[in-house]
Amino acid sequence: MNNFSLMTRTDSWHIINLPHLRRARYDDLPALHSLIQESMRGLGTQYYSPSQVESALKYAIGIDTRLVSDGTFYVVKINGQVAGCGGWSRYGSLHGDGHEGTQVLRDPAKDTAVIRTVFVHPAYARRGIASLIMHKCMEESGKAGFKRLELLATLTGVGLYERFGFVKVEDMEFTLPDGVMIPVERMIKTL
Numbered sequence: 001m002n003n004f005s006l007m008t009r010t011d012s013w014h015i016i017n018l019p020h021l022r023r024a025r026y027d028d029l030p031a032l033h034s035l036i037q038e039s040m041r042g043l044g045t046q047y048y049s050p051s052q053v054e055s056a057l058k059y060a061i062g063i064d065t066r067l068v069s070d071g072t073f074y075v076v077k078i079n080g081q082v083a084g085c086g087g088w089s090r091y092g093s094l095h096g097d098g099h100e101g102t103q104v105l106r107d108p109a110k111d112t113a114v115i116r117t118v119f120v121h122p123a124y125a126r127r128g129i130a131s132l133i134m135h136k137c138m139e140e141s142g143k144a145g146f147k148r149l150e151l152l153a154t155l156t157g158v159g160l161y162e163r164f165g166f167v168k169v170e171d172m173e174f175t176l177p178d179g180v181m182i183p184v185e186r187m188i189k190t191l
Contacts, residue, residue: 017078021132024063024073024085031082032063032075035121040156042122047155048182055180056154063117066091073117074136076129084129086118088137090144108145112188115151118160130160138164142191150188158185165189 024032037057044053066089067073073087090106090113106113115137120129141149152172153161166187173183 019076019078019083019127019129019132021074021076021136023071024068024075024087026065026068028075028082028085029063029065029068032085035082035085036061036063036117036119038121039119043120043125044154044156052180052182055176055178056182059176059178060174060182061117061154064089067116072137072140074133076132078124082121083124083127084118084120084133086130086133086137087116088141088149089114089116090141090146106146108147111146112148112150113141113144113146115149115161118157130157131164134160134164138191146191148188148190150186153185153187155183155185158187161187161189 040048040053040057040061044056048056063073063085064087067087070090072089074085075082076084090108091104115134118130118133118137138149149166150169151161151166153166158168166189168185169188170186171183172186173181175181
């Protein structure tokens with residue numbers, strides 16, 4: 001007898017609502033862009049002022065399309081709804097499209113892989129979505145030969161990253177083009 005024949009109707013509801021993680025595609029980008037905005041506006045305001053959130057969304061936070069091309073950016077859906085996203089990079093920059101170093105390939109023997117753009121929709125917060133993404137990023141970057149990971153954490157994500165063994169190596173503050181300052185933490189982890 002298989003496990004499914006032993007389930008009650010209540011149990012089968014949980015099966016339907018399981019998160020599904022897959023590689024992001026270019027046709028996901030509009031939904032992922034909306035997700036990031038909703039995440040920052042819904043969860044980021046616990047750590048940042050409304051002007052910091054809006055400035056960060058305008059100038060600093062977005063999806064690095066190179067990760068989509070590389071197949072290292074993931075989307076999590078629940079019942080067809082985008083619940084979270086995030087990925088990792090083997091390229092030089094801690095930032096996304098257009099920043100210095102985005103074309104420099106890192107050497108797994110001596111460099112870190114970079115965790116990037118982990119965001120969860122507020123409706124799915126605290127349900128393990130970001131953890132699912134982090135596990136996938138660590139697994140895949142490890143398979144690619146990387147022994148260490150680093151990231152720039154928004155204050156919203158610091159607790160998550162600490163639970164995964166990342167340690168702060170530097171407090172940083174970026175002044176965005178409109179003069180708004182955004183504090184973040186640079187963090188590192190050994191796999």
